[in-house]
Amino acid sequence: MPVLRELIDVITMKSDRPMRRLVAYYAIVAVVVAILAYFFPGEIARISAKGLGDVPEGPTVLTDALSSSPTAAVSFGPGSLFDVAVTTVLILIGALILMLPVTWVYMSARPSGGQHNQNVVQTLIILPLVVAGIVFIVQNSLALAFSLAGVVGAVRFRTTLRDSRDLVYIFLSIVVGFAAGVQSLAVGAVISIVFNFVLVVTWHYDYGRNMLMPTAAAQWSRPLEALASPTGDHQIPDRDLVLSLTPDKAAALADRFSRVSKRVGKKRKKPRFDSILTVTCDDVPDAQRRVEEVLARMTKRWSLDEIVTNTGKPCEIYYLTRLKKSIPRDVLLTAIHENANGVIATADLETSGEVDREKEKREEKKEKNDGVKV
Amino acid sequence: MTGRVGLILLVCAMPWAAACRDTPRAKAAELQKIAATRRQGLVRRIAMADANPDKVVEVAKWIMPPQLREISGLALTSRGTVLTHDDNAGRISEIDPKTGILLKSFSLIGNQKEDFEAIAIAGDDIYLMASDGKLFRFREGADGQQVQFMMFDTGLRKQCEFESLAYEADSTRLLMVCKRILDKQAPQDLVIYHMPLPLNRATFTIVRVPLHQLIGSNKWKNFRPSDMTIDPFTRNYVIIASHEKGLAVVTPDGDVVRSGPLPGDHRQPEGVAITKDSLLLISDEANVMPAAITLYRWRP
Numbered sequence: 001m002p003v004l005r006e007l008i009d010v011i012t013m014k015s016d017r018p019m020r021r022l023v024a025y026y027a028i029v030a031v032v033v034a035i036l037a038y039f040f041p042g043e044i045a046r047i048s049a050k051g052l053g054d055v056p057e058g059p060t061v062l063t064d065a066l067s068s069s070p071t072a073a074v075s076f077g078p079g080s081l082f083d084v085a086v087t088t089v090l091i092l093i094g095a096l097i098l099m100l101p102v103t104w105v106y107m108s109a110r111p112s113g114g115q116h117n118q119n120v121v122q123t124l125i126i127l128p129l130v131v132a133g134i135v136f137i138v139q140n141s142l143a144l145a146f147s148l149a150g151v152v153g154a155v156r157f158r159t160t161l162r163d164s165r166d167l168v169y170i171f172l173s174i175v176v177g178f179a180a181g182v183q184s185l186a187v188g189a190v191i192s193i194v195f196n197f198v199l200v201v202t203w204h205y206d207y208g209r210n211m212l213m214p215t216a217a218a219q220w221s222r223p224l225e226a227l228a229s230p231t232g233d234h235q236i237p238d239r240d241l242v243l244s245l246t247p248d249k250a251a252a253l254a255d256r257f258s259r260v261s262k263r264v265g266k267k268r269k270k271p272r273f274d275s276i277l278t279v280t281c282d283d284v285p286d287a288q289r290r291v292e293e294v295l296a297r298m299t300k301r302w303s304l305d306e307i308v309t310n311t312g313k314p315c316e317i318y319y320l321t322r323l324k325k326s327i328p329r330d331v332l333l334t335a336i337h338e339n340a341n342g343v344i345a346t347a348d349l350e351t352s353g354e355v356d357r358e359k360e361k362r363e364e365k366k367e368k369n370d371g372v373k374v
Numbered sequence: 375m376t377g378r379v380g381l382i383l384l385v386c387a388m389p390w391a392a393a394c395r396d397t398p399r400a401k402a403a404e405l406q407k408i409a410a411t412r413r414q415g416l417v418r419r420i421a422m423a424d425a426n427p428d429k430v431v432e433v434a435k436w437i438m439p440p441q442l443r444e445i446s447g448l449a450l451t452s453r454g455t456v457l458t459h460d461d462n463a464g465r466i467s468e469i470d471p472k473t474g475i476l477l478k479s480f481s482l483i484g485n486q487k488e489d490f491e492a493i494a495i496a497g498d499d500i501y502l503m504a505s506d507g508k509l510f511r512f513r514e515g516a517d518g519q520q521v522q523f524m525m526f527d528t529g530l531r532k533q534c535e536f537e538s539l540a541y542e543a544d545s546t547r548l549l550m551v552c553k554r555i556l557d558k559q560a561p562q563d564l565v566i567y568h569m570p571l572p573l574n575r576a577t578f579t580i581v582r583v584p585l586h587q588l589i590g591s592n593k594w595k596n597f598r599p600s601d602m603t604i605d606p607f608t609r610n611y612v613i614i615a616s617h618e619k620g621l622a623v624v625t626p627d628g629d630v631v632r633s634g635p636l637p638g639d640h641r642q643p644e645g646v647a648i649t650k651d652s653l654l655l656i657s658d659e660a661n662v663m664p665a666a667i668t669l670y671r672w673r674p
Contacts, residue, residue: 059401059405059475059476059477059478060439060475060476061405061408061474061475061476062436062437062438062439062469062474062475062476063436063437063474064412064415064434064435064436064437064474065435065436065437065666066419066432066434066435067415143662
C-alpha cells in the first residue's frame with residue numbers, strides 16, 4: 001500500500017484532489033493489467049470477459065468422463081484444477097482492486113460533513129469477494145442456484161443503513177462481485193470507474209442540494225451561533241458534534257472560538273454581530289470583493305471571519321454580520337447572489353434571531369406538554 | 375522497502391513464469407501426449423467392447439466445455455473429426471471424437487442468434503439448420519474466425535418443426551426430418567424431406583414412414599426425431615429421438631429396419647453421427663448431467 005500511495009503521489013505530483021488520485025489509481029491498474037495481459041493473455045482474457053460468451057481460442061482438452069487416469073483431468077485449458085484455482089484467485093484479486101477506490105470514495109465523499117460507517121467500508125471490501133465466490137460456484141447450475149437460495153433463505157441478514165446512499169455502495173459491491181464471479185471483470189471495472197467518477201463529481205458540486213439546506217460550511221459554523229447569541233454564554237452548544245470531530249478539526253474550531261470571542265466582546269455585553277454569512281466559491285478574491293460590496297451596502301456592520309480553502313471542493317468564506325432591521329435575510333442573500341453574477345456557488349446566512357425563536361417555541365411546547373401531564 | 379523489493383521481484387519473475395507456461399510448443403507437445411494416451415485408451419476400450427458384442431458399452435465420453443452446454447447436431451468431416459454447434463448461437467466447434475480435443479471454434483459472421491438444431495457437411499459446404507427450417511450455408515473457418523454465410527429459407531416453417539439434418543452424398547441431397555408436424559389435420563407420420571442440391575423449393579420431395587411401424591413394440595407414444603445420420607455401411611437413415619430416448623433405422627425408401635432404445639443413459643440426446651470405423655457418436659445437451667459426446671461401437 002505505501003508503494004501504491006507513493007506511485008499515486010508521483011503521478012499526481014502530490015495532489016490531494018480526489019479526481020486526480022482516482023485517475024492515477026486507475027492508470028496504474030490499467031498499466032499493470034496491460035503488462036499481465038501481455039505475459040498471460042489467456043488468464044486475463046478468461047477473467048475479464050469470459051461471461052460475455054467469447055470462446056477460448058486454440059485447442060482445448062475435454063474431460064474424459066470414463067477414465068480415472070491422469071489424462072482424464074485436463075492438464076491445461078479451462079476446467080483444470082490449476083486453472084480453476086488460478087481463476088478463483090484472479091477474480092478475487094480483481095474484485096478487491098475494483099472495490100478499493102470505491103471505499104476511498106465512500107470515506108471521502110461524504111455529504112454535508114457526515115461520518116462514514118466503518119462496517120459499511122469493510123462490507124464493501126468483503127461482500128464482492130463472497131458474491132464472486134458464490135457466483136463462480138453456482139454458474140450454469142440451476143440445482144446449485146436453488147440450493148443457494150435455500151441456504152441464504154435460512155440466514156437472516158438485515159441491517160438498517162444510516163444513509164440510503166450506503167445502499168447504493170452495497171449494490172455496487174454486489175454488481176462487482178457478480179461481474180467477477182461470471183469472469184466479466186471488464187464490465188465490473190467499467191461500472192466501478194463510472195460510479196466512482198460520478199460520485200466524486202456530484203459530491204464536488206453538491207449536486208441536488210436544496211437551497212434551504214445548510215451547506216457543509218454552515219455545519220461548521222453552527223457552534224458559533226452560541227457566541228453570537230444575546231446571552232453569549234460561550235458554551236459549546238453541541239457536545240456530540242465536538243466529540244465527533246478529529247483532533248485537527250477540534251483544534252481549528254477552538255481557534256475559531258477564541259478569535260470570534262475576542263471579536264464579539266465580553267460576557268453579558270450586547271453582541272456586535274447577530275448572524276454568520278457563509279459563502280462558497282472557487283475564485284476567492286473575486287467573490288470576496290463582490291460579497292463585501294453588498295455587505296457594505298446592506299448590513300449595519302460586518303467582519304471577515306475566516307477563509308477556508310478545501311481540497312477538491314469550493315472554498316468557504318465566513319463573515320460575521322449584523323443585519324439592518326429593514327433588510328431581511330432573504331433580501332440580503334438575493335442581493336449577494338445577484339451581485340455575485342455566478343462567481344459564488346452558495347450563500348447562506350444564519351441569524352441568531354431564528355435560533356432564539358426556535359428555542360422559545362420549543363420551550364413553549366415543553367411547558368404545554370408538562371401542563372397536560374399535570 | 376520490502377514492498378518495493380517484492381514488486382521488483384514480481385515484475386522480474388513474470389516473464390520467466392510466462393515463458394515456462396503456455397508457450398505454443400509446450401502446449402502442442404502436451405496435446406500430442408494427451409492425444410496419444412487417449413487413442414491408446416480408446417483402442418483398448420473398443421477391443422473390450424468387441425470382445426463382448428452382446429453388451430453395449432460406452433467406449434468414450436467427453437464432457438463438453440461451457441460454451442457447448444447446449445450442444446446440438448453432429449456432422450463428420452472427411453478428416454475424421456466432428457463438427458458440432460450450440461443450440462442458440464451460430465458457433466461451430468470441431469472436436470476430435472477419438473481424443474476428446476476441441477480443435478477449434480468459429481462462428482457465423484455477426485454472431486447469429488437462432489434456434490440452431492442440426493448441422494451437415496456437403497462437400498466443401500456446411501449447412502446449419504434452424505428449427506424453423508432455415509438453412510445457413512457457409513465454408514469452414516479457422517479458429518476464432520467469423521465466416522460469411524448464405525441463408526436459404528425452405529419455407530417449411532408452417533409445416534414442421536425441425537431438429538434433424540443430414541447429407542446423402544449418393545444422391546447429393548439434404549435430408550430433413552420433421553420433429554413435430556404443425557398441421558394437426560395432417561397424418562402424424564414420420565416425414566422426411568429430400569432436398570436436392572442446389573436447393574430449390576420446387577424439387578423437394580417427401581418420404582412418409584407410418585408411425586406405428588416405427589414405434590413397433592416399443593412403449594413410445596410418439597417418435598420425435600432430434601437428429602439423423604446416414605449409416606456409412608448400409609446407407610440407411612439412423613434417427614434418434616430425444617424425448618423417447620429411442621433409435622430407429624429406416625431405409626431411404628421409408629421402410630423401418632429396426633427401432634429400439636438408445637444404448638446407455640442419455641438425458642437429452644440431440645445429435646448423432648456414425649464414423650467409417652464403426653463408432654456411434656451421440657451428443658447430449660446439459661440436463662442435470664453436463665453436456666457430453668458419448669461413443670459406442672456401432673453394429674448395423
